[in-house]
Amino acid sequence: MATAPEKAGQRPMKPRETTMDAGALKRPRRWHILVFLLPALIVYTAVMILPLIETLRQSFYNTVDGQYGFVGLGNFKVLFGDPRWAADFWNALRNNFVFFLIHMVVQNPIGIALAAMLSIPKLRFTAFYRTAIFLPTLLSFVIVGFIWKLILSPIWGVAPYLMDLVGLKWLFAPWLGRPDSALIAVSLISVWQYVGIPMMLIYAALLNIPDEVIEAAELDGVTGWSQFWKIKLPLILPAIGIISILTFVGNFNAFDLIYTVQGALAGPDKSTDILGTLLYRTFFGFQLQLGDRSMGATIAAIMFLIILAGVSLYLFAIQRRMRRYQF
Structure with a gap:
């Protein structure tokens, strides 16, 4: 039976004419x-x-x-085998791990707690609190280091006076001048300056949780801090993982604050010496110590390998397990 176009004397359209040229489909x-x-x-x-x-x-x-x-691996053999080099390197590496652990144990939990409190819907002046806590992050490390040296100074600092007002002056000590407390004091100064970063990242992750999840939890009777521990915390684990690896990379690249507060020698008695300050003294030299570019580059290479190992562990081992908590 003839179709309508054939009855009208029209030539039927061929299939190749109905398709566009393959070249025209290519994206520019x-x-x-x-x-x-x-x-x-x-x-x-x-x-x-x-x-x-x-x-x-x-x-x-x-x-x-x-x-x-x-010289191949000769510089690395000197760094690990020579008693003088090895003592300084292992001391700096140990201090660096302590510096990192204090940030992980103090800074990040405080940041998570602050973010959880700021995410309370009925909390007033939330914008003011966010700004006040995040403001030290914007300050120069030179300003922060100089201010805290003045505050904690046993001679002209205000810390003894403020502690005396609350009856705790007997607890005051020259923390920056004692080998057993200097590293902890500098670490807490760094925590004070940078606690706003994990707070803001966790706060953004909490705001990103769908309202349907929160409403379902409330219908089941899960509210308050119980809701945070059982519902919100598992959902922000990917953000916590990112904060942890950023803390690791930042702490093993640290140099500026310790240099400002304790100087290049990272005193007293190298108790605050980390890999960054050791690298600076070795590469550029300081006072009577001459600079050694090759050994400085060797320390920098070790720092790079440590950071690379930590980041690789996170990307290939930890992050894969956290994907189940992503939206």
Whole structure:
């Protein structure tokens, strides 16, 4: 039976004419993306990638018998085997782990608690509290270090006077001048400055929890802090994991605050010496100590490997288990 187009004398449309050319379906190449990314890529390569590669390369070179050449793992053997180098390195590494653990045990739990309180719907002046807690993060580490040195000074500091007002002056001690308390004091200063970062990240994660989840919990009678521990906390575990790895990377790259408060020697008696200050003294030299670029690059390479190992452990072991809690 003839169709309507055939009856009208029209030529039936062929299938190949109903389909568009395959070339027309191809998306245009977006060269403008590369153009916009190129300046940032050039700057990042010049400032970060090339110095990192050069530092790693320099850790395998040193001066032997007046000749600068390749020594393989010789610098690493000196760092771990020579008593003088090994003592300073292991002391700095131990202090760095203590510095990191204090941030993990004190800073992050306080940040989570502050975020949980700020997320209470009926809390007033929430914006003021957020700003006040986050404000020290915006201050220069030089200002923070100098202010806290003045506050904790046993001669002209205000800490003894303030503690005397509440009857606790007997607890005051020159914490920054004692080897057994200097590292803890500097760590707590750092906690005070940067506690706003985990607070804001956790606060954003709490606000991102769907309202349906909270309403379902309330219908089941789960409210208050019980709701936070049973419902909200498991849902913000991915954010807590990110904060933990950022704390790890930041603490093992730390240098500025300890340098400002305790100086390059990280006193007293190197009790606040971490890998960053050890790297600074070794590479650039300080006072009577001459700079050694090769050994400084070796310490920098060890720092890079420690950070790389920690980040890899998080990405390939911990993050995979946390994906089940993501929305």
